[in-house]
Amino acid sequence: MALLTHVLACLFGIGSWVAINGMWVELPLIVSDIPESWLLPSYLTVIIQMANIGPLFVTLMHRFKPGALDERPVIYSIVGLGVLATFLLAFLWRHRMFVGDGEHSVALLVLSFLLSVVDCTSSVTFLPFMMRLPPQYLTTYFTGEGLSGLVPALVALIQGVGIVQCHNATQGALQGNGSQTGNTSSSGELKAHYQPANFSAQTFFLFLSVMMVVCLGAFLLLNLHPAVVREQQSQRYLGGPAAGVGGGEKGDMRLGLQNPTPEQKPMLGHLDEDQKVEPRSSFGKGTYSQLEVAFIFMVLAWVNALTNAVLPSIQSYSCLPYGNQAYHLAATMAAVANPVACFIAMFVPIRSLVLMAFLTLTGTGFGAYIMAMAALSPCPLLVDTPSGTALIVITWILFVLTLSYVKVIIGIILRDEGHSALVWCGAVVQLGSMLGAMSMFPLVSVYGLFTSGDPCNTKCPK
Template identity: 70%
Template sequence: MSLLTHLLACLFGMGSWVSINGLFVELPLIVPHIPEGWYLPAYLSVIIQMANIGPLVVTLMHRFRPGALNETAVIYVIVSLGAVATFLLGFFWKETVVVAGAPHSVALLVLTFFLAAVDCTSSVTFLPFTMRLRPQYLTTYYIGEGLSGLLPALVALIQGVGVVQCINSTQPLNHTVNSSSTFDLQAQYQQANFSAEVFFFFLSAMMLVCLVAFLLLNYHPAVAREHPNGEYANGVKEKSHRNRKWVEEKPMIDSCRPTNQKRRSSFGTGTYSWLQVFYIFVILAWVNALSNAVLPSVQSYSCMPYGNNAYHLSATMAAVSNPLACFIAMFLPIRSLLLMGALTVVGSGIGAYIMGMAVLSPCPLLVNDTSGGAIIVLAWIIFILTLSYVKVIIGVILRDEGHSALVWCGAVVQIGSLLGAVTMFPVVSVYSYFSSGDPCNTKCP
């Protein structure tokens, strides 16, 4: 295997969700300067779900007009669009326009829609593109996808985003000079080490790195030698170099299955029955709903009662856990459907604990004990680690079932994330079911 191809596959995967992940970690620095304030995350959730029109179009094209969509051209367009949109955010994220008599951050919201369309569409284009490489590079791609969340989080950590310092504030009970006073701790956000504009330019540079990596994956001679079975284009195998006639790619035959074994279904190689295929896709939708939408929407509620350090540590370590799970899967690619289900149950159980702590906020279990913060951080680590491993294993399984299976893999990822977001949006943003305590003054029995 080529180290260069591994590096390029990783850098290519990093461009999948780096822009939206980066935007969310920058929220504490953005919201004080825009009229939407902390309602912005609710706006962003709606915009991201609207952007699912991108993967919907791509999936329908693959379903009803296979081979007609130029997959390579789509990737070039969306990665370039992501680079331009993040670059423009650096100039216009503060700009407001009066709409219906009230100021709104129209430029920020519109550019976010384009970023969301880029990232959502990457789920149904980047994954199928990996069919052009050997199966080992799919795990490397997933490592890069995990780094798309970790890298912006680390840069934001260096920037000092959301770092709270509790300072004493003394307020007299009466307006007389000698009156008694009450002593409270007031939360004060520290000034960032560099501006949001610089951060957005960094995200734009990351999208350009992704674009360069994609170019090299297509044209570098060392990468061409890594193609499993000749040349590929548009996710279909080239039958003839002379007349450029394309035919729909056939799935790779599983070497462990005898050639005379009866096909169990018409899906991919026929290795899995339709019931097993349904099982795989249900788990894929479930783990993405939990890890991409349901639990992230309540992360602050589950962690902030234990202190600002617990919140930042859980967010950072969870971001580290994603690529770590992919790295483990590179050496232990266990494809057992039973193990997949068991890990999903374990991850879901830990997710239930995290959700329980969010429901109990601002006074969850062990809130006044150091062990409470340690447990919630550990819970987030194991939650992301187990479910990320499940996602990689499902990707490896579906990769062997052919290009169309990976397209549906990306579509189900988006469907699961959509269902999770739609479920949590009214609970968190409309009905305000969860309560967040003051990081400096919350008093619990």
């Protein structure tokens, strides 16, 4: 039955961000059929930040009326909304309306906002709900959350989204028009042509709707299946996290772990095992001092800003100069690295703040290299060389791997501290992502500081 609970926790985690991640990977296919064209990513960035009204409401409720808000009705509501919105998106994403001075994809934008509310609110509801289960299932949930990016990316690869073939511009014009036009270059310059998809965007959005139904089914079983209910009751009997759910801060002070191990103690402390641990702060169970709590939340905001907003916004600039294959390989393997990091954390859950700081600095270093290559686009270091291509792909993998591990470890640490700590964990995740997006939006979309590489033509000096 423990295996069943692990599977359900993983499927539940997949539903956390699968809808918005699916929207991002489907962009190359849908932008050619909507009036916003490639301005849609900029619109999506703003829409996702507006959707933070959901987690803001939940966080304020927990702050000013602790125990008044039960996560389960909220989760049923937002997952049900996600099922409906993805289903409608499959049939309405092409629909246009005249607004102001032109046509706009009103249905697509409104449904994208609703899906953003669903996914953003999951950060402050799904995690606290996992407090009802024993601690080992939290890492499985994080694995599912990582798969929420990998699964739609793999489906998009099967669909053939963004696959480019390079054709001579003159030949393409002759084939299309039967004669050479004045706009056709005879210099032999290559032009990128996107291959038609193996199945439609409608089918892809219906797949996302099915994934949300699976998430809803997993959540139902996590609440109603007798084996899972027994584990929840065992957690309450042992004075575990579920005992404090709905009880506010008093409930958090009673939170405990089954079979606590020495590594669940603060790694920076110098207390003997048999010595009674005095609370070091009023946060959670008092395991960490106020300074250490501030450090943990600053790291959490920083790594989520980098992984959820800053670096994804310039991924194409950092990879496309090395070729379309490098771009797709980096995107796919980086998506694989996320659940791999969660899998590693399942067996090596090191809670050392020193290690956390070291991994954060290391991951930030990888991110700095990626940012530098994006700034140098379309002529980054080692362009047109196999070593340059391999280096940018490996850097993306290591960047996601190290910082994803940090995020999971922080989640484990805050899970040990209680229900409200996980609520604040979700809120800080959204805050960091929002600050990262707000920082990068003007640089990328307003001031145009980055120049995209051409997957078919290299114009860099040898």
